[in-house]
Amino acid sequence: MKWAFLLGSPDISGGSYVIFEHAIRATKKGVLVTIITEEEVNMERLHWHPEARSLIWKTYKEVENDKFDVCIATWWRTVYELYRVTAETYAYFVQSIESRFYDENERSLRHLVDSTYQLPLHIITEAKWIQKHLNEHFNKDAKLVPNGIRKDIYSIEGVRHQAREQGKLRVLVEGPIDVPFKNVPKTIEICKQSDADEIWLLTSSPISSYPGVDKVFSQVPIFETAQIYRSCDVIIKLSYVEGMFGPPLEMFHCGGTSITYNVTGHDEYIVSDQNALVAAKDDDKAVLNFINSLKHSPTLLRDLKDKAIDTASNWPGWDESSEQFYKAVKSISEDNSLFVHNSKDIIEKKSEFYFQWYVIAEENKNVITKQTAIQKIYENTKSFLRRHFPEMFGFFRKIKYKLIIKKIIK
Template sequence: MKWAFLLGSPDISGGSYVIFEHAIRATKLGAEVTIITEEHVNMDRLHWHPEARKLIWKTFREIDDIYFDVCIATWWRTVYELYRVKAEKYAYFVQSIESRFYEESEWSLRKLVDSTYLLPLHIITEAKWIKEYLKDNFNQDAVLVPNGIRKDIYFVQGELIKNRENGKLRVLVEGPIDVPFKNVPKTIEICKKSSADEIWLLTSSPITSYPGVDKVFSQVPIFETPKIYRSCDVIIKLSYVEGMFGPPLEMFHCGGTSITYDVTGHDEYIVSGENGLVAPRDHDNKVLEYLNLLKESPKELERLKSAAIKTADAWPSWDEASKKFFDAVFDICKGAQINNREIIEVQSKFYFDWYVIAEQAKSDSIIIKENIYSVLKSVVRNRLPKVFNILRKVKYKVKVKRLK
């Protein structure tokens, strides 16, 4: 079978990592896997996952004469590029409900993202909550294939950056610092207020230091991450949006525990008070309470770690998970036809055109409001100068108050 994965970016991310793990193992199981991107990818960008260099990499311009058995979109934007690929079957690997990545004010963009779940595509997902969400909201029956774990990399006994110290608490914050829904800056601030002895940061952001953080590990290859996990007691991950996040599970495999919000997907493997600690979203005093508890009660910390290891032992490897993914794609290839290239092209362009119309309407509305404001401002300034001066002083005071 000839597979094509459409990839938004080859740079370090949890989503790309999962795609690569499936793609690499599908190749070992006999599929010919091609990763298709918009622009040519320099293999140096794959330093963080060197095994992915062994896959076939093509741009859209290079696959005009290639016919695939299946083409798989992996991010909402790539769904709208499916029609550019000649394939017998078309599928969608949904790793999160990605409209949640954007602010509610971006309503037209969020609708465009959600429209991808209405297209006639075979869907595979990685988490129970996503499968249920797609069924309840879009009447889509997705195939569930939970993510695996690299048992050959993540295990308790192994190399460390620095030994753990009895009586001291070393916490690890994970995630990019410049992605709002990952919530990393606030997570660090909470850790700084706690009684934790050391704060480490593992991030995909290209930085060498961060205020209040003792050690920063930036853009680390996957084979180097276990020794960071093994050196820490607990991972603090307070993201607002997740599909089925991997770092806490990787930490479980390396002998640590976790503190998270009750973000979607946490309950795939975290049981609060048993193998980790879970706080309601933005209940930061509860997170602080948990951090101080782990510092003050080494027995509680060890109890959570012990249960986390049991959870890790029972979790499937990537070989097991990817075999299920392979079987799901095989069934798609052998199953009934539910779409074709022409149908996908027509429907994709229909949804995208509505997005353009909505964005234009929003832009026109903003321009109209700005024009009305400008006219009113001019009228008040010219006809009611005293009122204008009072309003200007009030506006200045409000602005100063917000800055404080």
């Protein structure tokens, strides 16, 4: 079989990590896997996941004459690029409801993202809540393949960056600092207000330090991340949007626990007050109290860690997960239920239709924004004349009224 994965970026991210794990294992089963990107990828960008270099990497231009059994979009934007690749079957690997990545005032963009679920595509997802959402809101039956974990990397035993210290609490914050829905800056501020002894930051952002953080680990290869997890007691992950986030689960495997918001996907493996602590979104007082309780209650910390280890021991590895993914893709390639609609031409036409609606919405928004700005200038000018030049204001108002009356008489 020949698979194509459409990738937005090869740079470090949880979404790309999941794609690579499935793709690498598929190649071991004899599948010819090609990762397709807009521009040629320098293999140095894959320093964080060197095994991904073994995959075939091509641009859209380079696959113009290729044909695949299955072409899989992996991010909403790549759905609108599917028509550029020739394949027998087209699919969509949904790792989150990505319209939630954007601010609510970006209504036309959020609608464009959600429109991807209306296209005639086979869908695979990684979390039960996404599967349910797609069924309830878009009448789509997605195949569920939960993410695995690298048992060869994430384990209690192994090298530590620094030993844990008895009686001290070392917290780990994880995520990029410049992605709003990841909420990293505020997470660090809460940790700084707490009784935690040390704050460490594991980030994909290219930084060497951050105010109030004791140690910063930037763009770390996956094989070295476990050393950091094993050195910390708890990961503080306060994202607003997630599919099925991996870092808390990786921390569980390395002997720690977590504090999170009740974000989508947390309940795939987190049980509040058993293996971790869960606060309502933006209940920062609760998060602060949680951190302080772990600092001052060694028994609570130990109990949460023990239950987290139990959760980890029962979680599947990537071999098991990717076997499910392989079977899901194989069944999709053999499924003729969408044969008439799941074609390159129809996907291109439907994609163009949805995209044109987005363009129209954006153009209208720009017109309204411009009109609003002009109206604001007019109101400000009027207010300025009324305050500073009342006689001139009165003169212009009389002229305006005369013009209105003339128009009515006509």
